[in-house]
Amino acid sequence: MTNIRELDPGSSPLAYYGAELRRMREDAGLTLQQLGGIVFCTGSLIGQIETARKAPTRQITERLDAALGTGGALLRLWKLVSRSQLPYWFQPYAEIEAIATSIATFQAQLVHGLLQTEEYARAVLGAVTQDRLAERVEARMERQRILDRANPPLVWIILDEAVLHRPIGGREVMRGQLAHLLSFREREDVNVQILPFEGGAHAGLMGSFTLLRFEEEPDIVYTEDYDRGHMTFNPANMRDRSLRYDLLQASALPVEDSAKLIAQVMEERYGEHP
Numbered sequence: 001m002t003n004i005r006e007l008d009p010g011s012s013p014l015a016y017y018g019a020e021l022r023r024m025r026e027d028a029g030l031t032l033q034q035l036g037g038i039v040f041c042t043g044s045l046i047g048q049i050e051t052a053r054k055a056p057t058r059q060i061t062e063r064l065d066a067a068l069g070t071g072g073a074l075l076r077l078w079k080l081v082s083r084s085q086l087p088y089w090f091q092p093y094a095e096i097e098a099i100a101t102s103i104a105t106f107q108a109q110l111v112h113g114l115l116q117t118e119e120y121a122r123a124v125l126g127a128v129t130q131d132r133l134a135e136r137v138e139a140r141m142e143r144q145r146i147l148d149r150a151n152p153p154l155v156w157i158i159l160d161e162a163v164l165h166r167p168i169g170g171r172e173v174m175r176g177q178l179a180h181l182l183s184f185r186e187r188e189d190v191n192v193q194i195l196p197f198e199g200g201a202h203a204g205l206m207g208s209f210t211l212l213r214f215e216e217e218p219d220i221v222y223t224e225d226y227d228r229g230h231m232t233f234n235p236a237n238m239r240d241r242s243l244r245y246d247l248l249q250a251s252a253l254p255v256e257d258s259a260k261l262i263a264q265v266m267e268e269r270y271g272e273h274p
Contacts, residue, residue, distance in 0.1 A: 007052055013080040015052040020077060022050040024068045039063035055081060055135045058142065085132065085139040089228040096220060096231070098146055102213035104156045106195075106204045106248050110168070111177060112157050114144050115184070115192070120177040123169030147190065155190045158245075158252050160204070161197050164265045171270045178266040185259050193252035194261050203247035211241055 009019035025035050025046070032043035032050075039046075039060060048054035056064070061078040064070070086094055097103065105112050110124060121140045126133050146152060167174050184190040195202060210222040218233045221241045232238075253261060 012052070013077065013084045014055055017056065017074070017077045017081050018050045018052040021046075021056075021064065021074065024070060024074075025050075028068055035064075035067065038067045055085060055132070057138060058082070079142070082139045082142045085135040090224075093222055093229050093231060094143060096212060097143070099214065099217075100153050100212040101215055102154045102156075103210065104213075104245055105208070105210040106158045106160075106245065107163060107208045108160045108204060109163065109166070109208065111159065111163060111181070113140055114147060114155060115157065115181060115190075116140065116144075117173070117177050117180045119173045120168055123173055152189050156193075156249075157191070158193045158195055158204075158248050160195050161261070164194070164262060165269065167270075175266055175270040178262050178270065181262055182259055182266075185255075191255050192258055192262075193249065193255060194258040195248060195252045196261070199251045202251050203244040209241055209244075211238070211245060 007015045009016045032046045036043040212220040
């Protein structure tokens with residue numbers, strides 16, 4: 001078994017979290033089993049977290065903070081751990097996304113990560129490998145917390161109609177995902193438009209992209225391929241993508257008509273009697 005004393009706490013956020021948890025537990029005079037009993041899990045699980053062999057969840061972190069009286073120290077560390085579960089090439093984008101005041105994106109294949117349900121995200125992230133799937137799904141769900149902050153970003157999402165028809169995860173998962181999209185109709189800071197098939201050729205045929213805007217930082221264009229993300233501050237690129245986005249918005253259905261199409265596809269394609 002790996003010994004926590006052999007781990008370098010500076011080697012990763014997960015290792016640092018484990019080292020701090022062990023220090024706090026020992027300072028409190030608790031065994032693994034005693035702490036596990038307090039937070040409703042096994043002592044073995046606590047040991048795996050302390051030895052950086054298993055990533056903690058937000059829920060268990062909140063319980064550990066309460067049990068050990070840390071004042072939220074572990075939850076602050078957990079946010080670093082959660083972000084480290086994202087692909088290494090995606091982590092810089094996630095940090096930038098978290099402070100954006102405006103997020104405008106066109107998605108040609110999938111629902112954007114900020115609006116994915118847990119089941120849909122699990123199907124997407126598990127399409128290639130199941131390795132650390134639970135941790136990767138939780139990291140994606142954690143990204144969505146920016147929508148619940150006191151001053152959330154203005155989010156404007158254009159989805160190709162193909163996104164509605166691709167049955168990611170099966171009929172029940174898609175029905176839940178489309179219902180989730182409809183739930184944002186009551187929010188003024190989240191808008192969803194659908195680019196219909198009948199529009200033919202459009203300004204987004206080259207693929208998905210995202211525009212991020214900030215209060216004090218330069219605007220950013222973000223794109224990605226199979227194994228890396230690309231961020232650029234280049235003004236020419238920003239002008240080009242901004243023009244493309246304006247054209248896509250003009251071609252997309254208005255927000256209310258988009259909601260009607262989402263509801264129609266949800267019932268006709270993924271209803272109880274499709």
